[in-house]
Amino acid sequence: MALERFEFEQGPIRPPSEAGSLLIRLTRNCPWNRCLFCPVYKKEKFSRRPVAEIKADISAMAEAAAKIRSISDSGSSPGGISRQALATIQAEHPELLQIAYWLYSGGKNVFLQDGDSLLMPLNDLLDILGFLKEKFPAVDRITTYARSKTLLRFSQSEIKLLGDHGLSRIHVGLESGSDQVLDYMKKGVTGEQHTEAGLRVKAAGLSLSYYVILGLGGQLLWRVHALDTAKVINRVNPDFIRMRTLAIHPASPLYDNFLDGSFLPLTDDQVIREELLFVESLEGIDSYLVSDHILNLLEEVEGQLPVDKEQMIGIMKRYLDWSAEKREIFRLGRRTGNFKFLNDLEQRVFAQPVEESYRQLQKHNISVDEQIRQLMLRFI
Ligand code: SF4
Structure with a gap:
C-alpha cells in the first residue's frame, strides 16, 4: 500500500547545505532537547523508528525513482531525468515531485534525519546504510547530524565502520567551544568532549562539518566564545566550519532570558567584531569556512583556510571601518x-x-x- 502511494516520512529540518539531498528519517526529534537557543522539536518526544519502517520508506523512494525514470525520455541530468520530464511530473504526478527534483539535481546526496540519528544501535545503522546503497547504488554522499556526546558512544573503528558502509559526513552542532557558553546554553557537552568526538570522526576518515553560532555568548561571554571556539576548531581541523548568527526565537527557552534581561544579545556590529576575533584566532587548519545562512550579516565571509583568511578578515574590517x-x-x-x-x-x-x-x-x-x-x- 505504502509502495503504491510512494509514501514516506520526513522530519522538519536539515542543514542548509543539504537542500538538494534526499531526506530519510531514521529517528524523530532530538533526544536532548534542552539547548536554550533551539526552538526545534520542543515538546516533541524523541524516538527511534523501527528499521523495517525505514527500509519501507527507502523502498518507496526507490520505487518512486524507478517510476520517474520510466516517465523520463532521456538521461539529460546526472540523475537521469530531463527537464521536460520534470515538467510532466509536476503536472501529472505531483506526489513524485520531490524525488524527481532530487534526481534532476544529480540524485547523489542523502541526509539522514532527525537531530541525532546516530543514537540508533550500530548494527541497525549499518543495516540501513547497506540497504540504502543497495536501493540507490549511485548515491555517493550520505550525511547526518550527530551530537558530540552521541559520537563518543562509538570507538574510532566503529565510526570507520559507518564510513565503510557509506556514511560520508557528520554535521555537528558545535555552537561554541567555550565551557561557560555551552554550560549556560545547556548544550550538554564540554569543549573537551567536542574536541575528542571531532578528532575521532576525523581519524576515522569521515568528513566533519561544524556549526558555530555567532553571538551565542551574548554581551558577557562573547570574547571567550570566540577564542575557545577557535581553540577547539584549531585542535580538530574540521572539513567545514559553518557560521550561523544567533536569532532568539520566541519559542526557544532563551527568549525568556532575553525578556528578563539575563541574556544580553550582541548587536550586528558586535557580532562582526566577535566573528573577526574568531577568524583571526583560527590557526594551523585547512578547513573551509562558510557563512551560508541568511541570518549572517556578511554572507561573503567564505573561503579556504589558511589561504583565504586575510581576504575574509578584510571583508569584516571593511564593514567595521564604515x-x-x-x-x-x-x-x-x-x-x-x-x-x-x-x-x-x-x-x-x-x-x-x-x-x-x-x-x-x-x-x-x-x-x-x-x-x-x-x-x-x-x-x-
Ligand atoms: S541538540 Fe540540536 S536539536 Fe537538540 S536541542 Fe540542542 S540544538 Fe536543538
Missing part, C-alpha cells in the same frame, strides 16, 4: 533582502530603496535595531 550610518543602511538592506554583498551598497539600483526606508525610519523615530530584530525572526 561610518555608523553606512553600517546601519547596509544592515537594513541585508535584512530586507536588498543586499547580499558589501559592494551592493555602492550600486544605486539596490541602495536607493534601502536609503529611502532608512530615512523613513529616522523620520518616524523608529529604531533600526528593533526593525532588524523583527525582520530576522522571519528567517528562524
Whole structure:
C-alpha cells in the first residue's frame, strides 16, 4: 500500500547545505532537547523508528525513482531525468515531485534525519546504510547530524565502520567551544568532549562539518566564545566550519532570558567584531569556512583556510571601518533582502530603496535595531 502511494516520512529540518539531498528519517526529534537557543522539536518526544519502517520508506523512494525514470525520455541530468520530464511530473504526478527534483539535481546526496540519528544501535545503522546503497547504488554522499556526546558512544573503528558502509559526513552542532557558553546554553557537552568526538570522526576518515553560532555568548561571554571556539576548531581541523548568527526565537527557552534581561544579545556590529576575533584566532587548519545562512550579516565571509583568511578578515574590517550610518543602511538592506554583498551598497539600483526606508525610519523615530530584530525572526 505504502509502495503504491510512494509514501514516506520526513522530519522538519536539515542543514542548509543539504537542500538538494534526499531526506530519510531514521529517528524523530532530538533526544536532548534542552539547548536554550533551539526552538526545534520542543515538546516533541524523541524516538527511534523501527528499521523495517525505514527500509519501507527507502523502498518507496526507490520505487518512486524507478517510476520517474520510466516517465523520463532521456538521461539529460546526472540523475537521469530531463527537464521536460520534470515538467510532466509536476503536472501529472505531483506526489513524485520531490524525488524527481532530487534526481534532476544529480540524485547523489542523502541526509539522514532527525537531530541525532546516530543514537540508533550500530548494527541497525549499518543495516540501513547497506540497504540504502543497495536501493540507490549511485548515491555517493550520505550525511547526518550527530551530537558530540552521541559520537563518543562509538570507538574510532566503529565510526570507520559507518564510513565503510557509506556514511560520508557528520554535521555537528558545535555552537561554541567555550565551557561557560555551552554550560549556560545547556548544550550538554564540554569543549573537551567536542574536541575528542571531532578528532575521532576525523581519524576515522569521515568528513566533519561544524556549526558555530555567532553571538551565542551574548554581551558577557562573547570574547571567550570566540577564542575557545577557535581553540577547539584549531585542535580538530574540521572539513567545514559553518557560521550561523544567533536569532532568539520566541519559542526557544532563551527568549525568556532575553525578556528578563539575563541574556544580553550582541548587536550586528558586535557580532562582526566577535566573528573577526574568531577568524583571526583560527590557526594551523585547512578547513573551509562558510557563512551560508541568511541570518549572517556578511554572507561573503567564505573561503579556504589558511589561504583565504586575510581576504575574509578584510571583508569584516571593511564593514567595521564604515561610518555608523553606512553600517546601519547596509544592515537594513541585508535584512530586507536588498543586499547580499558589501559592494551592493555602492550600486544605486539596490541602495536607493534601502536609503529611502532608512530615512523613513529616522523620520518616524523608529529604531533600526528593533526593525532588524523583527525582520530576522522571519528567517528562524
Ligand atoms: S541538540 Fe540540536 S536539536 Fe537538540 S536541542 Fe540542542 S540544538 Fe536543538
